Amino acid sequence: MWRTKSGSRWRICREKFWNGGVTGDEKTGQSIYYQYWDHDGGSSAFRLWKEGRGSGCDNGVDGKIQSYLTGEMVDVAKANRRPVAVMMSNDKASLPQYGINRADVVYEAPVEDDMNRFMSIFEDYDDLERIGSVRSCRTYYTYFAREYDAIYAHYGQSTFAVPYLKNVDNINGIDGTGGNAYYRTKDKKAPHNAYTSGAKLNKTIGQLGYRTSYSDTYTGHFQFAGGTGTYVPAESDAKDAYKMYPSYTMNNPRFEYNESDGKYYRFQYGGKHNGDSGQIAVRNVIFQYVEWGHYASTDYLNINVHKGGAGYVFTGGKCVPVSWKKDGDFGPTRYYDSEGKEVMLNKGKTWICIVGADRFDKAEIYGK
Numbered sequence: 001m002w003r004t005k006s007g008s009r010w011r012i013c014r015e016k017f018w019n020g021g022v023t024g025d026e027k028t029g030q031s032i033y034y035q036y037w038d039h040d041g042g043s044s045a046f047r048l049w050k051e052g053r054g055s056g057c058d059n060g061v062d063g064k065i066q067s068y069l070t071g072e073m074v075d076v077a078k079a080n081r082r083p084v085a086v087m088m089s090n091d092k093a094s095l096p097q098y099g100i101n102r103a104d105v106v107y108e109a110p111v112e113d114d115m116n117r118f119m120s121i122f123e124d125y126d127d128l129e130r131i132g133s134v135r136s137c138r139t140y141y142t143y144f145a146r147e148y149d150a151i152y153a154h155y156g157q158s159t160f161a162v163p164y165l166k167n168v169d170n171i172n173g174i175d176g177t178g179g180n181a182y183y184r185t186k187d188k189k190a191p192h193n194a195y196t197s198g199a200k201l202n203k204t205i206g207q208l209g210y211r212t213s214y215s216d217t218y219t220g221h222f223q224f225a226g227g228t229g230t231y232v233p234a235e236s237d238a239k240d241a242y243k244m245y246p247s248y249t250m251n252n253p254r255f256e257y258n259e260s261d262g263k264y265y266r267f268q269y270g271g272k273h274n275g276d277s278g279q280i281a282v283r284n285v286i287f288q289y290v291e292w293g294h295y296a297s298t299d300y301l302n303i304n305v306h307k308g309g310a311g312y313v314f315t316g317g318k319c320v321p322v323s324w325k326k327d328g329d330f331g332p333t334r335y336y337d338s339e340g341k342e343v344m345l346n347k348g349k350t351w352i353c354i355v356g357a358d359r360f361d362k363a364e365i366y367g368k
Helices: 139-147 159-167 176-181 198-208 357-362
Strands: 010-014 033-040 043-050 064-066 073-075 084-089 105-110 116-122 151-154 170-172 182-184 194-196 243-245 254-258 263-268 284-294 301-304 309-315 318-326 333-336 350-356 364-366
Touching (some): 116 139, 170 176, 170 198, 284 357
Parallel strands (some): 284 350
Antiparallel strands (some): 033 043, 084 116, 254 263, 284 301
């Protein structure tokens, strides 16, 4: 199906397509693929459309299609493979995080004692020899992983998270076969010295028998702007946003926008936030405000990821006030502007800060 025909090429796009325009003769599955003749620059070429892949169409060449995670063109095999979502520590003693510069989407959320923990979602991780350090699961992260149809990698869990793990394919470092995915290093002290690698993840996924391709019902998470260059939001209430603080207290992170490359560079603990490959930079940042409390008299947070609420989307040097809604128990979270339209993101990496609704007025957002 993916062979290149002599004298022509495959053109691949992830976009909703309706039967009215189909002139080809091949369909597979539940009306998922359409193939038809097209003409590009005078030469005929096949074009392949897959239903529900992105908002705006990029025509791929040479075996590449649009990534669900970044909207960028990536190899078909990796674009159609389920990502892995790895829990990472952000304790000072654990730094730097290894592999995090390669992550396509990162969730940052508090755990206990004002400490934040990350969930880094990877599409292309096979050649990474050290990823982590890997830490334990909390209840709300199981829902974040499930939103992306990801395989969730973690090293243990809180007591409250145990029943939630049944809802997501997971690789647990303290649970039998899952332990094969991790190793300990000597340059850090426990619990900050547990790591995984691309090879170990792939081997363990096979041993656990997990599905490796996206579910047929999965249609993506974000809406990405089409075209090339930096997309600048045009919403009437969009404001300049060149520096912003989500109001986490312990690591006090901030993001600073660089016009030259359209990326937000991250800082924390009073300096640059560096992974093992340099300072972390992303194209999109989201502040998502949630209701939260504690389990009984413990320090463990109970974060409501279903009810919806307010937030901000930062992209292209602008801030767009949004409301967020989750599509059912396990569906994706969508972000809507004041007119009810889903907000567009720039193609590239995204960082999502989960913040308590009681801290909404604590955020600091500065223009140029």
